[in-house]
Amino acid sequence: MPPRIRPTRIVVALSLALAGAVATGQTPTPTEAELARKLDQLAAELAAVKAQLAMLQQQRAAQAAQAPAAASAPPTVVPPTAEAAAITGPDTAFSGYAEINYNRPTTQPENTQADLRRFVLGLQHRFSPATKVVGEIEFEHAVTSADDSGEVALEQAYVEHQLGRAWGVRGGLFLIPAGLLNESHEPTAYYGVERNFVETAIIPTTWREGGVEFIGQLGNGITLQTGISTGFDLTKWDATSTEGQESPLGSIHQELAQAKAANLSWFGAASWRGIPGLLLGASVFTGDATQRQSVTTSRVTLWDAHARWNPGRWDFSALYARGTISNTAALNEPLVGNPSLIPASFDGYYVQGAYKVWTQQDYALAPFVRWERFNTGKSYADLGPGLTPPALPTETVWTAGASFQVTSGVVVKADYQWFSVAKDSNRFNLGLGWSF
């Protein structure tokens, strides 16, 4: 049963009510990130949430008499709850999100591009109140064929089982809990037409691995996630291309595609939502990455710390992420002279602020500004004079623009980005995204 709504505890109560409504209505349980986002939105716009709650309550009433409706978002973290345990009977639901982007470099307009960046379909089936399977398939760049650059990939494919009130376990291909974006990467969930650089170049969003994950929803707003999974594959580092400079980990992730699994990795993440409107979190992922294919053993470690705060109409977030790769001197010795040696460290950080200046019914307009700095080759192991590559310059990117919510789940975005190093990349961006 959903809890009663009390004005004096509206934020917490509404979030519980939403969870209860979803659970008892046999719709998918909100993810941790989704729940957090809902919580933040609720804190920022009380009136709108009341309306949404009323709508959800109506939906719940309707769903009590018929099969469940579609999922509200791609399921990721699902803290087990008593409400979920009360679910009975099978449940199959679809979800999806997509983004269409237009990028116009202002100094090189001839490189202007429009792209259906991704179109993602999710399918969830609940076998029992405690067990469900989740799948998500992504189509990139509209057309996938031997002669086109498009790609089809499974982003998620896992089974989740609740172990009790506090803990659940997940097995299969799942998103790694890292940063703010990786588990909640739908275009309606972030500001800016493009995902921020730190959470693409340093944290290789959308980053998924195969393995086992435990998820615990403890008291006092604490969520823990930990598990064992496949990891990165340094043996496929291509020193002849610049891909590794664009995203060191993005160039060596495996995505469970015949992944080398001689070396497994460990990951852990903790989030705290003890104060309404505030999220504090951190994560770490570490594991050997030469997969016993090389005489050199090398460990890849990535960690981050992040925060998001929603006081009233404001929405602030900040994140720092740093990656390290050990024994890169030995790995790089055969690669000397190539354009992209393996960095010993790389990092990035950003701060972002947004303000909801106007709302009317479902409409909402939120200008934002983001400042981020990142370096995909912050340091290299010493190979001797003339052979050690210099550290790459740190790129600074300012992004300013606005998100216009047409309705819940549909957003139109526009922004401009200034680059301090790659000045030719300064660009105007326009985007349309949706998520359901």
Place this chain on the structure above:
Amino acid sequence: MTPCRARALAGAAVLAWALAGCGGGTADQKPAAETVLSEQAALGELIFKDASLSASGRQACASCHVESNAHSPDNALAAQLGGPSMDRQGVRSAPSTRYLALNTRFFFDGEGTPTGGFFWDGRAPSLQGQAHEPFLNPVEMANADAADVVAKLSRTPYADEFRRVYGADIFTQPADAFDRMALALQRYQLEDVEFNAFTSKYDEFLRGNVPLGAQEQRGLALFNSPAKGNCAGCHPSAQGADGSHPLFTDFTYDNLGVPRNMELLHNGDPTFFDLGLCARSSGELADRADLCGAFKVPSLRNVALRKAFFHNGLFKSLKTALTFYVQRDTHPEKWYPRKPDGSVDKFNDLPVGYRANVNRTEAPYNRQLGDAPALSDAEIDDLLAFLQTLSDGYVP
């Protein structure tokens, strides 16, 4: 020696190994002390070293592909001598037959790049296919036909073993017997560890057993650098994702504009040009004028042991060959003759209409007349030092 090799040497698994894409093995494997050959491979070794199978009675496969010189010629001739009296000159330099286990039949890849095939022009689809030709080539082993070769084979001391392996009546079917000969040669080249030894200093370096010296390491950097030697563009030096050691060839083709070598007798005819890929005897690429002048990219393993370089064997030292690479465009007068009007007859081993095919877009060929070469003399020495680490049989 690698895990893949170890399995391959068990005998019958060799082809499966090759098909599975083992590029030479992983770094934690030691080279094999000795090779245990299958029956077919053992026959292949006998055939490979048997000069009685030639018209002259003095030439075997091993005569040009000398085992002690990394299965390449141990002399500096532009082309080897052969024929019934061992006095007829070949038309191209004899390549090494090592590290060909992973070569494929000729094809155009997804980007249209010609790839694979055996011989300088890729005309043979396999080691077996390649093995047929020297027996019948009038300037090599010079047999009249397959029956002639098989008749010689039937008189060898190992003829009974050949019958035992391929059938008692195999010599009554010369075409089949000739094919089995070539098959046995292929098996030998796939199974004998000497053909795929991976015993160079560079292999030991990749295995983490020895470091490269400072000059060798500088040379490797120049080898890899796209702005300097850019050698790795066609001769990849990095380990594969499966830990396999590099073969130092991508099995593609390139048109280098190597100067005409008047040591080759056929070049005495001013109307003759060896056009390579587009001039294959099958004629299948005759309409691909853009491929005229292109020749196979050989492995650089054991390159320091060679005594003549490029398809026409023009250069007699590796340093000269490297210097040509970097000075071809900056100082063409050093490499090409002058025309009657005094101008340099650049790319003189190609008809004028095909000279635009020569690779001039990538380093180190992308320099202009009078520019500084991509590599200095000292850097060429560094590069030489590195290339010398690619010779098999390294002993720390």
